[in-house]
Amino acid sequence: MSTAPKLLQWVGVPFMCLVVIVVVRTVTFPSYQTRPPPCNATDQDFIPATRDRLDRLAGAVTFRTISYEPGRGTPEELLKFIAFIGDSFPVLHSSPLVTREVVGNFSLLYRVEGSDSSLNPGLLAAHLDVVPVTEEPGWEAEPFSGQQKDGFVYGRGTIDDKHNVMGQLEALEFHLKRGHRPRRTLYLAYGHDEEVSGYYGAQKIGELLEDRGVKVEFVLDEGLTVTKGLVPGVAKKVAMVGVAEKGYLTVKLSVRMKGGHGSMPEKESAIGILSQAVANLERNPQPNLWGSGPERDLTEHLATEMSVLHRVVTSNLWLFTPVMRWVMTQKAGTNALSRTTTAVTRFNAGIKDNVIAPEAVATVNHRVHPKHTIQEVLDHDVKVINDPRVKVEVVESLVPAPVSPSGPESPAYLAIQESIQQIYPDSLVAPSVMIGNTDTRHYWNLTSAIYRFSPNVMGPEDLARFHGVNERISIGDYERTMNFYFHLMLNVDRPLVVRRHEHDGDL
Numbered sequence: 407m408s409t410a411p412k413l414l415q416w417v418g419v420p421f422m423c424l425v426v427i428v429v430v431r432t433v434t435f436p437s438y439q440t441r442p443p444p445c446n447a448t449d450q451d452f453i454p455a456t457r458d459r460l461d462r463l464a465g466a467v468t469f470r471t472i473s474y475e476p477g478r479g480t481p482e483e484l485l486k487f488i489a490f491i492g493d494s495f496p497v498l499h500s501s502p503l504v505t506r507e508v509v510g511n512f513s514l515l516y517r518v519e520g521s522d523s524s525l526n527p528g529l530l531a532a533h534l535d536v537v538p539v540t541e542e543p544g545w546e547a548e549p550f551s552g553q554q555k556d557g558f559v560y561g562r563g564t565i566d567d568k569h570n571v572m573g574q575l576e577a578l579e580f581h582l583k584r585g586h587r588p589r590r591t592l593y594l595a596y597g598h599d600e601e602v603s604g605y606y607g608a609q610k611i612g613e614l615l616e617d618r619g620v621k622v623e624f625v626l627d628e629g630l631t632v633t634k635g636l637v638p639g640v641a642k643k644v645a646m647v648g649v650a651e652k653g654y655l656t657v658k659l660s661v662r663m664k665g666g667h668g669s670m671p672e673k674e675s676a677i678g679i680l681s682q683a684v685a686n687l688e689r690n691p692q693p694n695l696w697g698s699g700p701e702r703d704l705t706e707h708l709a710t711e712m713s714v715l716h717r718v719v720t721s722n723l724w725l726f727t728p729v730m731r732w733v734m735t736q737k738a739g740t741n742a743l744s745r746t747t748t749a750v751t752r753f754n755a756g757i758k759d760n761v762i763a764p765e766a767v768a769t770v771n772h773r774v775h776p777k778h779t780i781q782e783v784l785d786h787d788v789k790v791i792n793d794p795r796v797k798v799e800v801v802e803s804l805v806p807a808p809v810s811p812s813g814p815e816s817p818a819y820l821a822i823q824e825s826i827q828q829i830y831p832d833s834l835v836a837p838s839v840m841i842g843n844t845d846t847r848h849y850w851n852l853t854s855a856i857y858r859f860s861p862n863v864m865g866p867e868d869l870a871r872f873h874g875v876n877e878r879i880s881i882g883d884y885e886r887t888m889n890f891y892f893h894l895m896l897n898v899d900r901p902l903v904v905r906r907h908e909h910d911g912d913l
């Protein structure tokens with residue numbers, strides 16, 4: 407036999423073995439998707455998005471409860487919003503089962519007394535504040551109008567996070583109106599400065615509960631959403647429940663040079679040097695860590711639901727992790743799951759057209775991958791900036807959150823999953839990593855079961871609405887938000903024990 411066919415024979419055998427392994431693994435990969443549980447809800451168990459409920463959400467949006475910096479917000483607007491909440495839900499505010507405390511002057515902590523003290527309380531969180539509106543044009547309705555247009559309610563807070571505040575309160579009001587007395591005590595915790603780290607709101611609530619020795623069964627806060635068209639290879643809707651949360655690192659970059667007259671510049675300026683540093687950071691992203699952390703679970707939970715090619719890849723991550731790493735970094739949403747992200751959020755220098763700026767300052771906001779350390783992120787920054795004239799200082803940091811349990815061993819996760827399936831029977835549910843940050847950082851000591859999920863739908867074109875232009879929620883999504891919380895309140899209102907032992911695999 408000549409050398410060429412022999413070589414082919416030797417290469418061919420291992421290759422064929424590889425193909426067989428890949429095929430076998432693809433067809434035998436376990437399904438993590440479970441059939442939605444039967445829902446016995448009747449017409450009376452449904453909260454319709456009536457005019458008054460929509461007007462209450464729209465009303466909530468009209469309060470300009472903006473957080474600018476830690477300790478610098480909009481106290482008068484917060485007080486008006488709090489009064490509006492009091493007036494909007496008369497049944498819950500007069501119920502003997504409900505107590506309300508104002509914490510840190512503007513945050514709200516409700517306690518709904520359950521009848522069975524053997525059940526640990528649950529905690530639903532959301533926040534009262536919003537981010538400011540930038541100069542960016544393109545709003546189709548005034549950002550604080552709450553205008554209802556073409557089946558949507560527009561405005562700041564409609565998806566971050568007043569829909570969750572109002573949706574939870576509507577659900578509780580509905581329950582209490584029907585004379586429902588919960589068995590499990592429920593806390594509702596609404597911080598007033600989540601958008602600037604929650605130091606004066608949720609942190610104070612967390613400390614207060616800890617001082618009282620409160621331990622909760624679970625925390626559910628805002629988070630990832632039901633997504634459509636965001637997971638490569640999956641046609642169905644995917645509800646992502648954040649079982650982990652990225653860390654946070656804000657870095658200040660500054661350069662000081664000689665200032666002077668605009669007519670006699672030196673070869674380099676503070677602005678030029680800082681621009682180069684920022685460009686280096688953007689050109690050299692932090693390492694791609696996809697697959698090394700809890701984000702891997704999302705893909706594995708969805709593998710059996712993917713189109714053939716994607717299914718082959720995701721069922722064989724032992725071989726195709728490099729392929730996945732490439733795929734995941736092609737879009738901003740999936741890239742955020744794959745690495746520590748780098749966003750240059752501020753850039754300031756100069757005071758006048760003909761004066762050379764002696765100082766240039768930039769802010770870089772990182773969201774830290776669960777398998778990355780703050781120090782590693784900083785080291786990478788310094789290495790790629792590669793210029794000792796650029797001073798690098800840490801402004802604020804938070805390590806990635808501990809990973810909460812998901813799946814059959816976690817009854818609270820299952821109750822959330824079940825509630826999602828009751829509202830979105832056609833959607834898949836999977837654990838994932840929250841790519842933004844939430845008030846849950848202040849509740850780490852209350853429980854190890856912390857989840858981040860918002861029950862509205864996001865498509866690729868919607869992601870830019872978070873903190874961006876044309877923030878809005880569809881009326882259908884707001885209705886589903888209220889009903890998700892209504893079902894969740896029922897689903898957690900019983901002992902939370904492990905109810906399923908294996909994946910059904912038969913969706």
Ligand SMILES: CCCCCCCC/C=C\CCCCCCCC(=O)NCC(=O)O
Pocket residue numbers: 566600601628629630631633636637638739740743841842843844864869872
């Ligand atoms: C495999 C597909 C991955 C796509 C991932 C995108 C999922 C999109 C769903 C929700 C995104 C939520 C991010 C918004 C964070 C909101 C919370 C917030 O603003 N906190 C303050 C902060 O982070 O600064």
Ligand SMILES: [Zn+2]
Pocket residue numbers: 533566567600628
């Ligand atoms: Zn938020």
Ligand SMILES: [Zn+2]
Pocket residue numbers: 537566601873
């Ligand atoms: Zn936000």
